[in-house]
Amino acid sequence: MGAKSIDSHILKDSKLIKDSSYLDSINHIESKTPQNSVFDEPATPKNTIDNTIESADDFSIDFNEYSMLTPINTQVINRFNEETISAFSIPTEYIATLEKEERLIAFDTRKWQYLSRKFDNGYEFIPILRKMLFDADIPQEFLFLAMAESEFDARALSVKKAAGIWQFMPATARELGLKINDYIDERADPIKSTAAAIRYLQYLYNATGKWYLAAMAYNCGLGRLNRAIKEAGSDNVEVLLDEEAQYLPLETRDYLRKIISMSLAFSNAHELKQMDKEYMLNRGAADSIVVVSVKSGNSLKNIAKGANMSVDSLKNYNRHFKYDFVPLGSGDYQVYLPYEKLSYFKQHFKDVVEVTSLQATYIVKKGDTLSSIARKNNTSVDKLKSLNKLKSNNLSINQKLLIPLKPINIITKNKYAKSKTATKKK
Structure with missing residues (x-):
């Protein structure tokens, strides 16, 4: 299929x-x-x-x-x-x-x-x-x-x-x-x-x-x-x-x-x-969603709090996010909310990003070392050891490591896309 x-x-x-x-x-x-x-x-x-x-x-x-x-x-x-x-x-x-x-x-x-x-x-x-x-x-x-x-x-x-x-x-x-x-x-x-x-x-x-x-x-x-x-x-x-x-x-x-x-x-x-x-x-006559803009890197927890909904419910509307935060990068990013949450969101959402708190989970594979993992993820061995409270450089296969994330520019080439300024859908 x-x-x-x-x-x-x-x-x-x-x-x-x-x-x-x-x-x-x-x-x-x-x-x-x-x-x-x-x-x-x-x-x-x-x-x-x-x-x-x-x-x-x-x-x-x-x-x-x-x-x-x-x-x-x-x-x-x-x-x-x-x-x-x-x-x-x-x-x-x-x-x-x-x-x-x-x-x-x-x-x-x-x-x-x-x-x-x-x-x-x-x-x-x-x-x-x-x-x-x-x-x-x-x-x-x-x-x-x-x-x-x-x-x-x-x-x-x-x-x-x-x-x-x-x-x-x-x-x-x-x-x-x-x-x-x-x-x-x-x-x-x-x-x-x-x-x-x-x-x-x-x-x-x-x-x-x-x-x-x-x-x-x-x-x-x-x-x-x-x-x-x-x-x-x-x-x-x-x-x-x-x-x-x-x-x-x-x-x-x-x-x-x-x-x-x-x-x-x-x-x-x-x-x-x-x-x-x-x-x-x-189905379709009354149900609705809205799309709101937030800063890249915003945590889903912060967005959910601003919309007065649970993180799990927010994820249900935004299943394309791989982590509990919107993609890192420059500028704003769009997030889906149920329409009835819009008014509350406008009044209570605080568009604050704590980049230092963003982390990903890495599962150690055969042949991995702290040095190679640090290079792949643009960080240092010392930061990895500190974040994961490691006393030595020894790793085991399938061990989970927290990786500190940094903002990056995410660019996707689309040779078929038209370059023009988007306007609000009427």
């Missing part, structure tokens, strides 16, 4: 994507040279990733007091649109087939109970995620792509090292402008990772012309999807998901069905009302 790097060329002439089927377009593919980047495919300016959506960093604007209470078009936000099928460009006949084969979610099963609990896992961020999808003209049903990927667990980590709600691999995440370093992993940042996912989904849609193809490519990779379409001789959803032909991996076939099934289930007003879960239809 997770976003895959694109590994074959897409069509240079983007007109074919609109004027004929995606199958016609990929038949023009000549080169199958592996690509090193999710964006390396040649494309016209209309199809380039920078022209589909702004970079992930553009979503890290000063959101102060930005919340789901901001006036928006509520036609789609307040309800899961009943036109789920048309959003994915899927024939209604195919849905009828799924229902006949009992592949849709039944409401009287343990599976539904399990999925409804997982849907509740994302209650803090579902509102803003839905609004971001809406603003980017991406079908709301793609919220369930995130649920299929991670069950809304921002800390989800696959055996292949894909992480976060949208399950990005490290290389893909960095290509999309997300930061991964000693202090932070923005794949676990629900808002910034969603901005990156939007960017990637827009790219896949521009490459394929259909949302269900974009969803498939998100799971198995655009190159793998291209090969499946060429082998099948069609980009029709029923053909591609054929169980006997197996044009696509089983994981991908089940993946799209799961997204469709969850979309239909969570937009079924009649059934949800019967089960006293009508609130799920309105």
Whole structure:
């Protein structure tokens, strides 16, 4: 699972994507040279990733007091649109087939109970995620792509090292402008990772012309999807998901069905009302978060105190921080809070950083010495011995050492980001 790097060329002439089927377009593919980047495919300016959506960093604007209470078009936000099928460009006949084969979610099963609990896992961020999808003209049903990927667990980590709600691999995440370093992993940042996912989904849609193809490519990779379409001789959803032909991996076939099934289930007003879960239809109408700026290096304990909430609760909103403080560096840093805490935070938060108190934990590995550990962490042997109350230089494997941290400038190169001054989101 997770976003895959694109590994074959897409069509240079983007007109074919609109004027004929995606199958016609990929038949023009000549080169199958592996690509090193999710964006390396040649494309016209209309199809380039920078022209589909702004970079992930553009979503890290000063959101102060930005919340789901901001006036928006509520036609789609307040309800899961009943036109789920048309959003994915899927024939209604195919849905009828799924229902006949009992592949849709039944409401009287343990599976539904399990999925409804997982849907509740994302209650803090579902509102803003839905609004971001809406603003980017991406079908709301793609919220369930995130649920299929991670069950809304921002800390989800696959055996292949894909992480976060949208399950990005490290290389893909960095290509999309997300930061991964000693202090932070923005794949676990629900808002910034969603901005990156939007960017990637827009790219896949521009490459394929259909949302269900974009969803498939998100799971198995655009190159793998291209090969499946060429082998099948069609980009029709029923053909591609054929169980006997197996044009696509089983994981991908089940993946799209799961997204469709969850979309239909969570937009079924009649059934949800019967089960006293009508609130799920309105998830996003009232819940909200805000983003506040604090000095880099601020402890989560200090921020939590200023917001009158527990550290654990604050961590729940900021799962991308690796330590109990915001990343070290120059300038301010953004932290997520529940909207109802904003007023208290403004009155009581003291933006004070005690850099000397910042420490990291290091686990001793085979071959480590105090000298080598000190060099790696820009400190001295004497400071390490003093901080850890060591009487000698002897170490043992798996021994835990406290490491004093110093402010550093954290710079992440993003060749796809646009340089411009960010403004407050309207």
